[in-house]
Amino acid sequence: MISDETLRIGVYVCHCGSNIAGMVDVEKLATFAEGLPHVVLARHYKYMCSDPGQELVKKDIATFDLNRIVVAACSPNLHEPTFRRAAEAAGLNRFLVQMANIREQVSWVTADKDEALEKAQAHLAAAIRRVAGHEPLQREFVRITPRAMVVGGGIAGIQAALTLADAGKEVILVERQPSIGGHMAMFDKTFPTMDCAACILTPKMTAVKLHPNIKMLTCSDVQSVEGSVGSYKVKVRRRPRYIDENMCVGCMQCIDGCVFTKPKFPNPFDQGLGLRKPVWIPFPQAVPPVPVVDPEVCLQLSRGKCKQTCVEACGERNAFRFDQQETIEEYEVGAIVVATGFQAFDPSVIPYYGYGTYPNVYTSLEVERLLNAGGPTSGKLVLRDGSTPKRVGIIHCVGSRDANFHAYCSRVCCMYALKLAHLVREKTEAEVYNCYIDIRTPGKGFEEFYNRVQNEGVQFIRGKVADITPVAGQGTAADGGLVMQVDDTLLGTIRKINVDMVILAVALEAQADTADVRRTFGISCSTEGFFLEKHPKLAPVNTANDGVLIAGACQGAKDIPDTVAQADAAAAKALVLIDSGQIELEPNTAWIKEDMCSGCMTCISLCPYKAISHDADRKIAVIDAALCKGCGTCVAACPSGAAKQHLFADEQINEELEGLMNYV
Amino acid sequence: MSEAFKPKIVAFLCNWCSYTASDLAGTARIKYSPQVRILRVMCSGRVDPAFVLKAFALGADGVMIAGCHPGDCHYIEQNYKTIRRHAMLRYFLEQMGIEPERLRLVWASAAEGQYLAESIDSFVADVQKLGALNWSANWEEDGQREEMLAEIVREHAAVMEVQP
Numbered sequence: 001m002i003s004d005e006t007l008r009i010g011v012y013v014c015h016c017g018s019n020i021a022g023m024v025d026v027e028k029l030a031t032f033a034e035g036l037p038h039v040v041l042a043r044h045y046k047y048m049c050s051d052p053g054q055e056l057v058k059k060d061i062a063t064f065d066l067n068r069i070v071v072a073a074c075s076p077n078l079h080e081p082t083f084r085r086a087a088e089a090a091g092l093n094r095f096l097v098q099m100a101n102i103r104e105q106v107s108w109v110t111a112d113k114d115e116a117l118e119k120a121q122a123h124l125a126a127a128i129r130r131v132a133g134h135e136p137l138q139r140e141f142v143r144i145t146p147r148a149m150v151v152g153g154g155i156a157g158i159q160a161a162l163t164l165a166d167a168g169k170e171v172i173l174v175e176r177q178p179s180i181g182g183h184m185a186m187f188d189k190t191f192p193t194m195d196c197a198a199c200i201l202t203p204k205m206t207a208v209k210l211h212p213n214i215k216m217l218t219c220s221d222v223q224s225v226e227g228s229v230g231s232y233k234v235k236v237r238r239r240p241r242y243i244d245e246n247m248c249v250g251c252m253q254c255i256d257g258c259v260f261t262k263p264k265f266p267n268p269f270d271q272g273l274g275l276r277k278p279v280w281i282p283f284p285q286a287v288p289p290v291p292v293v294d295p296e297v298c299l300q301l302s303r304g305k306c307k308q309t310c311v312e313a314c315g316e317r318n319a320f321r322f323d324q325q326e327t328i329e330e331y332e333v334g335a336i337v338v339a340t341g342f343q344a345f346d347p348s349v350i351p352y353y354g355y356g357t358y359p360n361v362y363t364s365l366e367v368e369r370l371l372n373a374g375g376p377t378s379g380k381l382v383l384r385d386g387s388t389p390k391r392v393g394i395i396h397c398v399g400s401r402d403a404n405f406h407a408y409c410s411r412v413c414c415m416y417a418l419k420l421a422h423l424v425r426e427k428t429e430a431e432v433y434n435c436y437i438d439i440r441t442p443g444k445g446f447e448e449f450y451n452r453v454q455n456e457g458v459q460f461i462r463g464k465v466a467d468i469t470p471v472a473g474q475g476t477a478a479d480g481g482l483v484m485q486v487d488d489t490l491l492g493t494i495r496k497i498n499v500d501m502v503i504l505a506v507a508l509e510a511q512a513d514t515a516d517v518r519r520t521f522g523i524s525c526s527t528e529g530f531f532l533e534k535h536p537k538l539a540p541v542n543t544a545n546d547g548v549l550i551a552g553a554c555q556g557a558k559d560i561p562d563t564v565a566q567a568d569a570a571a572a573k574a575l576v577l578i579d580s581g582q583i584e585l586e587p588n589t590a591w592i593k594e595d596m597c598s599g600c601m602t603c604i605s606l607c608p609y610k611a612i613s614h615d616a617d618r619k620i621a622v623i624d625a626a627l628c629k630g631c632g633t634c635v636a637a638c639p640s641g642a643a644k645q646h647l648f649a650d651e652q653i654n655e656e657l658e659g660l661m662n663y664v
Numbered sequence: 665m666s667e668a669f670k671p672k673i674v675a676f677l678c679n680w681c682s683y684t685a686s687d688l689a690g691t692a693r694i695k696y697s698p699q700v701r702i703l704r705v706m707c708s709g710r711v712d713p714a715f716v717l718k719a720f721a722l723g724a725d726g727v728m729i730a731g732c733h734p735g736d737c738h739y740i741e742q743n744y745k746t747i748r749r750h751a752m753l754r755y756f757l758e759q760m761g762i763e764p765e766r767l768r769l770v771w772a773s774a775a776e777g778q779y780l781a782e783s784i785d786s787f788v789a790d791v792q793k794l795g796a797l798n799w800s801a802n803w804e805e806d807g808q809r810e811e812m813l814a815e816i817v818r819e820h821a822a823v824m825e826v827q828p
Binding site: 075076077101103104105106108109110111112115116118119122123126518519522524525526527532544545588606608609629630631632633635636637645648650653654656657658660661662 | 672674680681683684686687689690691693694695696698701702703704705706707709710711712713714715718719722723724735736738739740741742745749773774775776781
C-alpha cells in the first residue's frame, strides 16, 4: 500500500438519480469508503456531474485541503473530463482524479443489490488505492494541420466538402469512381417531394469542381493513414484514367470516335442494363466531365494494337495518355470525414425471389436507372423484351428485417418503394401491388406521400412474399409471366398474383470492403457492419479515432435529408478541430527511468510507432514522447522495470489490483 | 464445490474496444455475472504477465484479458503481443500448478457489449466448475511434485538443447 501521511483523499459517490442509487446502496458505499486509508471524507450526492455536485468537490478541496479525488459514478469515458476540470478549478492538478465505474459496470449490469454493492465496493477501493499513486502531470497539446480530407464523393462527401471549403478550409475530396455523385446520381426522383435528383445534385457537383478550396481526386482511393488527430499522413492511390483531366474539354468526341462503333460492354453505372464503349463516361453530368478508358477492354491498352481513332478525334486537344501509371500521392490533413456510403443488397442469395433466374425480376436500383431519363432506356420503363409492364409487384424488406440477412430496417425502402410505385403508375399506368411487412414513413411529408400513393390506386398487401414462379404452362421463365405468392395477413389468405415485373426493394448494407476501410482509418464497425459512432446520441458523427468523423450511409442506412444533415455535422466537427488549432492529448506516454535501463533493447522492437531508440553512448533506450501513443506494451515487456507509463504505472495498476481483491 | 461457490475474477479490459464494449453492455442493461471486477488499461499489450500472476497471488480464481480483435488494435498490432504473452502465461501457469483454463483471452470490439457479457458469463461458469484456486492442493493431490519438477527441468533442457 502507498502510505504517505500527506495523502488526503476525498471520495464522492454519485446516485445518478436512481440509475446507480436504485441498485447500489450509495450510503453504505460511502461509509465503506470512509473506512479506507487516507480517505478524509466520503460523500454521496444525487448528481455529481451537476454544477452543485462539482461545487461540492471544489469546496471540499479548499476546506479540507484534499489532494486526491475519487468519483464513483459513470464510465470515465463520459465524465472524467468534467471532474478533472472541477479539480483543476479548485487548484488541484487535474490528473490527481480517478473515477470508479459503478454505473455501466455495476448498477446497470447487475440484478442483485448485495452483489452490486460488493462489486461497487471493489471498484471503489481499487480507485482509492490507485489514486494514492497518482502524480501531477502537465497537459499536452498537439497542433492541428488546417486541412481536411473527405473520403467518398456521394452526396454526404459533397456536402461535407462544400461546407468545409465554404468556411475557408482546404479540402481534399477522394472518390473511387471516375465521377463524384454516388448513388444519388443514379436516382431519377427523390421522395417525398419528387424533385429530380440530378436537378438538386448536379449544381453541388459543379460547385465542388469549381471551388478554389477543394482539390478533387477521382479514380482514387485511400491506401494508408498514418499519424494521429491533427496530423494524419494519408497516402492516396490514383488509378490511371488514361485521359489528362487538365487537357480534356469534355467534348466526348473520343467516345464517338472509338473504333467500337457500337457500345458493347455492360455499363456499371446503369447496373449493367445499358452498354458502353471502352472509352466512356458514367452519366452525362459527370464531374469531372472527363471520359475514362477501361483498360480491360480497350484494344490499345489490353492488346497494344489499335487504330486509336479516339486519339484522332481528340485531335489537337491532345488529352489521351495511354502511358499513364498508377501513382501514390501523400497529403497531410488535420481531420478526415469518412463518407463512403453503402451498397445495395444482392438479392440473388434469396432463391425464392428468383432474381438472376427470372429476367423480369429487378432490383430497385435497376428500376431507378430504367426510370431515369439519362438511363439505358431514356426513362422508359420496359421489360427485357422491350414491352411495357402491365402488372408490377413491388416487394418491400428484401434483405432487411430478416434474420437470415439483415435484422435491421433499412429505413428508406418503404419510402423509395412508394416512390417507385408512384413513378410506375405515372409512366405506365400498370397495376401496382406493394407487398409489405409494415409501412414505415416517419419523416417530414412521408405519411402524406403514402396517403397520396394509396389514393393513386396502388394496391397494398400486408404480408411477406413467399415465392415467385413462372406462370404455369407458359414455357420457360424467359417468356415473362410471373406469379407472386403472398400471405395476405389482413385477409388471412394466401394470394397468387399474376405480374409481369417484380421490383425487389433491396436493403442498404455496408460496403463490401468496409472491414479494410475501417482498419485503414482506425475506426470500428457496429454489429450490422456500418461504421460505429463514438456515442449513438451525443457523438453521432465522431469515432473512437478523434480526428476521424463519419457521415452518411456508411454510418447506417439513411435517406438524403439525414445524410446531408449528418455531413454538415461532420464538417462542423472537423471545423471545430481545425479552428481550435490544437488538441489536448492524454499524457499517458511511456518514459524510461534511465538509471534502471540496461539497454537490452527489448522495448525497441515492440513499438509500432518507432518512438523508442537506443542511445548508443549512454547504452540506454530513449522514448520520444511526441511519437508515443501510450499503449504501454513496452512497459509491460521491460525486464528491469525501467520503462514506465504516466497514469498507468506498475505501482498504480498493482494498487488497483490490491483494491479489487482485498477489501471485499 | 457447491453451486454457491462465487469465484473472484479480475478482467483487464483495453480502453478502446473491450472497455467500451463493457460500457455498451451497461447502456443496454445487459446483466452479467458480478463476480468479475474490471481494471482498465489503454491496451491489452499493457498487461504485464506479472499483473496476471499478482491477481492469482491475491486470490483471484480466474483472470480475463480482453482486447480489440486481431487486426483492429487501436495501437496497430499490440494485441498480437498479448496473444504471445497469453500463450506464454498458460504454459507458465500450468508449470506452476495452476490450471491454464483460469486465464482467458477474449476479443470484444466496441460494438460487442452482448458478446463481452456472454464471454464473462461463460468464463465465470467455467471457473466455477474448476472451483476455487487451491494452489497447494493442486501440487499435493497428484502426489508427484518431485516428478513434475523433474519434468520441467527435462522440458527446458530439451528446448534449450542442453544436458539436464
